[in-house]
Amino acid sequence: MNKYTRHILAASRTVSICAIATLAMLSGSVIAQERQVLDRVIALVDEGVILQSEYDARLQEILQRAEEMDMQLPPPAQLREQVMENLIIESLQLQLAERVGIRFDDDTLNRVMTDMARQNNMTFEQYVDALESQGVYLTTRERIRKELAVNEVQRGMVNRRINITDQEIGNYLNSESGRDAMAPDYLVDQILIPVLATDSPEVERAKEAFANDLRQQIGGGEDFADVRMQAQQAAAAGSARAFAVSGGELGWRKADRLPTLFADIVPDMTTGAVSEPIRSSNGFHLIKLSDVRGDSNRLVKQTEARHVLIAPNEIRTEDQARRLAQEVYERIDGGEDFNIVARQLSDDTQSVVAGGDLGWVSDGGMPPEFAEVVSELDIGELSEPFRTSFGWHVAEVTGRREQDLSREYRRQQATNALRERKFDVELENWMLEIRDEAYVKIIN
Numbered sequence: 001m002n003k004y005t006r007h008i009l010a011a012s013r014t015v016s017i018c019a020i021a022t023l024a025m026l027s028g029s030v031i032a033q034e035r036q037v038l039d040r041v042i043a044l045v046d047e048g049v050i051l052q053s054e055y056d057a058r059l060q061e062i063l064q065r066a067e068e069m070d071m072q073l074p075p076p077a078q079l080r081e082q083v084m085e086n087l088i089i090e091s092l093q094l095q096l097a098e099r100v101g102i103r104f105d106d107d108t109l110n111r112v113m114t115d116m117a118r119q120n121n122m123t124f125e126q127y128v129d130a131l132e133s134q135g136v137y138l139t140t141r142e143r144i145r146k147e148l149a150v151n152e153v154q155r156g157m158v159n160r161r162i163n164i165t166d167q168e169i170g171n172y173l174n175s176e177s178g179r180d181a182m183a184p185d186y187l188v189d190q191i192l193i194p195v196l197a198t199d200s201p202e203v204e205r206a207k208e209a210f211a212n213d214l215r216q217q218i219g220g221g222e223d224f225a226d227v228r229m230q231a232q233q234a235a236a237a238g239s240a241r242a243f244a245v246s247g248g249e250l251g252w253r254k255a256d257r258l259p260t261l262f263a264d265i266v267p268d269m270t271t272g273a274v275s276e277p278i279r280s281s282n283g284f285h286l287i288k289l290s291d292v293r294g295d296s297n298r299l300v301k302q303t304e305a306r307h308v309l310i311a312p313n314e315i316r317t318e319d320q321a322r323r324l325a326q327e328v329y330e331r332i333d334g335g336e337d338f339n340i341v342a343r344q345l346s347d348d349t350q351s352v353v354a355g356g357d358l359g360w361v362s363d364g365g366m367p368p369e370f371a372e373v374v375s376e377l378d379i380g381e382l383s384e385p386f387r388t389s390f391g392w393h394v395a396e397v398t399g400r401r402e403q404d405l406s407r408e409y410r411r412q413q414a415t416n417a418l419r420e421r422k423f424d425v426e427l428e429n430w431m432l433e434i435r436d437e438a439y440v441k442i443i444n
Contacts, residue, residue: 043084044441045091050084059083084442085435090150092434096157097149104148112144158426164418172414181417182410183254186266187291191228191247195283210243211277211284218274224288249290262287294413301363304399305374306356308332308341309348311391325385325392333382338396347391360403370395 043050062083066073073079110124117127131137172178191214193207217227234242250258255267261280269275269289278285310325312318328345332338339355346352358366366374369388377383377397385392 042443043088044439044443045088046095046438046440048091048095050087050091054087055083058087088438088440089431089435090146092438093150093153093431094146096434097153100153100156102149102152104145108148109141109144112148113141154427154430158423158430159419161426161430162419162422164415164422168418169411169414172418173410178414178417180254182294182413183256184267184292184294185252185254186258186289187252187293188250188258188262188266189224189248189288189290190250191224191231191245191286192282193243193245193277193284207243208277208279208284211286214245215274215277215286218286218288224274224286224290247285252293261285299402300405302360302401302403303363303366303374303397304360304401305358305366305395305397306338306342306354307348307351307358307370307393307395308338308346308356309391309393310345310385311347313347321392322385322387325394329382329385329394332394332396357398360399360401362403362405 039051039053041049042052042055059079062073062079065071074082113127114124117124120127120130122130128137131140173182191211193211193214195204195207199207214227214231218224228245228247231242231245235244255263258266261278262285265275265278266287266289271289271292273289275285275287278287308325308328310316310321310328312321316324324345328341332341339357342356343352346356348356351358364371367388367390370390370393373383373386373393374395374397377395379397379399381397383393383395385394387393
């Protein structure tokens with residue numbers, strides 16, 4: 001694949017949803033004009049076709065993005081060939097998405113468009129009105145649908161081609177880049193009460209006391225940023241009980257990129273904690289650990305449970321399902337073996353063979369409406385029948401524990417990083433393969 005082809009793919013391999021937001025706003029008049037032109041088929045691709053209007057719209061997008069990115073494009077004849085190739089590959093992916101049943105409903109499209117509206121500093125309604133006024137609302141929705149479908153096909157087809165070995169994971173975790181990537185990021189906020197070289201010992205002690213007062217306010221439930229702002233306002237108003245303060249969030253940083261004064265303190269803090277006043281050459285600091293991401297210390301609460309599911313169906317009404325669930329409850333509560341009753345009656349095909357056993361599930365791993373009931377049960381307690389979107393359940397908690405998943409988490413993070421490294425190469429190989437296997441006829 002030559003450099004021009006790579007550039008075209010970069011510019012148009014299915015324009016990103018962010019780009020769609022911009023293109024939809026900038027290209028409305030061009031697309032609206034194109035809709036007045038009689039369309040014609042310019043290529044047959046397996047069971048699909050490429051239209052002249054699709055080619056014209058894609059070419060316009062590429063020319064526009066090339067101008068924005070100051071990107072060199074190939075001569076017109078070569079550009080046409082490469083735009084056609086891009087459309088052919090996209091068509092093949094969309095046909096595959098259709099065959100495997102990948103579809104996105106209106107709610108999903110609306111959520112994406114809401115994000116696009118926010119990027120343009122608009123409400124959803126304002127964004128829709130703007131698109132409709134330019135005659136590109138339906139075109140934009142269709143482009144988003146295609147983008148989502150192609151991304152889903154690529155994710156599914158390419159990921160199954162990528163193999164990550166235990167050796168690769170180990171090498172990555174032991175590498176300098178791996179250790180740096182696995183290190184947690186900290187979001188730190190600070191309040192600084194400056195101490196000047198001209199301050200007397202009495203003033204310095206007063207500033208330290210002021211720092212402690214601010215910390216007590218925060219410990220009493222006031223917001224860290226609000227306390228800082230109130231102190232700044234009091235100092236600006238000339239209050240005798242306030243000193244000038246500064247500060248703000250430091251942004252996401254790894255420990256080795258924090259100020260040296262904080263680097264040894266922050267990793268030992270819990271999220272939301274506020275430090276004692278820290279003295280530096282600049283003054284007294286209060287620091288708050290606002291958030292942590294990528295933390296490999298994964299002590300997770302888990303629940304072991306089992307259940308019997310009785311679901312309404314074509315031959316069992318809602319009332320019949322409820323009454324059968326009540327019968328299940330009474331049989332188990334009366335002493336019958338849970339496993340045997342589950343194997344006989346449960347409609348959960350995934351757990352029925354195991355006697356209804358769901359195994360150990362981490363917090364957040366159960367459907368919310370099921371988890372809400374299970375969380376209230378004691379170990380060994382049998383629930384009354386309860387309804388979820390799946391049907392009627394009788395559940396029992398058989399154990400609770402906290403499990404250290406640090407190793408599993410680190411290995412999963414390493415796997416994700418390695419997969420991301422390999423994805424683009426495998427994606428390119430896969431697209432070349434489906435292109436080679438396709439029936440394509442260009443119509444001049």
